[in-house]
Amino acid sequence: MIRMVAIVIIQVLVLYSMYLAGTWIQNALDLMIPGSIIGMVLLFCLLVTKILPLRWIQEGSRYLLAHLTLFFIPVTVGVMEFSHVFKGKGLLLIPAVLVSTILVMLISGKLLDFFMSKRLRKRSNET
Amino acid sequence: MKHSLIEISFPALTIGLYLLSLQLYRKWRHPLLTPILTAVTVIICFLVILDFSYETYMTGAVWIDKLLGPAVVALAYPLYIHRSLLMQYTFPLLLCIVTGVCVGVFSGLFFAQMIGTSQNVILSLLPKSVTTPVAMEITRVSGGMPSIVVVFAMIAGIGGVITAPYLFKWFKIKSDMSRGLGLGAASHAIGTSKALEYGSQAAATSSVAMTISALVASIIIPIIASWV
Incomplete structure (x- = not known):
């Protein structure tokens, strides 16, 4: 149990240093891509090239991803300072976001469905 | 003294409510019970009723916030x-x-x-x-x-x-x-x-x-x- 906790803490620190490295790269190169995303790409590259073994970050990653929700609670509470945005005309933003979300799900899902059925048909023609 | 109490109690409140809302969601699985919605609503009500500002809340909750970056990296x-x-x-x-x-x-x-x-x-x-x-x-x-x-x-x-x-x-x-x-x-x-x-x-x-x-x-x- 204590061993497990220690592993998770150390691995989270590894991930945290990746995040810091990503932020550093963002600042140094003056990029518009967030440091955390750069850190993610960096980690992915290190894993693919086997420079960093998967087991070094596996437990820490699982732990952080399992509780992803928790980590964005503090920022979400910040909503309380912006209630004025949804007053009056701003209330229309809610259905606007909903319709836009539905469009994304429909178009991207339907498009992949189209590709998949085409590929399946091609495969069944070959055999 | 008051300051350090805030630094401990707000993260504890956040984690506690998170775990509670997770249990609630696991029990009923209703989309409207999405843990973040429940937890945030309760915390905001709590802060508004007891007249704490968001800034005060963040002096404690910032420790949870700091894990957001590494969590994205973990993706x-x-x-x-x-x-x-x-x-x-x-x-x-x-x-x-x-x-x-x-x-x-x-x-x-x-x-x-x-x-x-x-x-x-x-x-x-x-x-x-x-x-x-x-x-x-x-x-x-x-x-x-x-x-x-x-x-x-x-x-x-x-x-x-x-x-x-x-x-x-x-x-x-x-x-x-x-x-x-x-x-x-x-x-x-x-x-x-x-x-x-x-x-x-x-x-x-x-x-x-x-x-x-x-x-x-x-x-x-x-x-x-x-x-x-």
């Missing part, structure tokens, strides 16, 4: 695990994800400008379909308000999960991968947790869609934001 893990699935369908997946991001950003921009809201609200609306921590980072970079994008991301997440089963039925979206992709591209992490109900392949595609669309959006949105 490389599912991406690495599912890389063979991704490789197999690289072209169709990428095309669909990029299309999804563009549809989301441009339709959002169109609606927001039609409504005629302020500049920084429009900027905060663009990354709504991106997983929340990344959406916040994008907003920070593009000049919007990170706290507002969270509200939009929650509407996109919860709204998508509620409407998805109907959309799949009415528009005959049949394969598990397509369902997963749609959920991940439109409703990020909340959508990915819903995709689990359609099986592991749907969940894998969904997390891939969520991760790649976050990546694509973090490149596209700052560029579009500089035109607005």
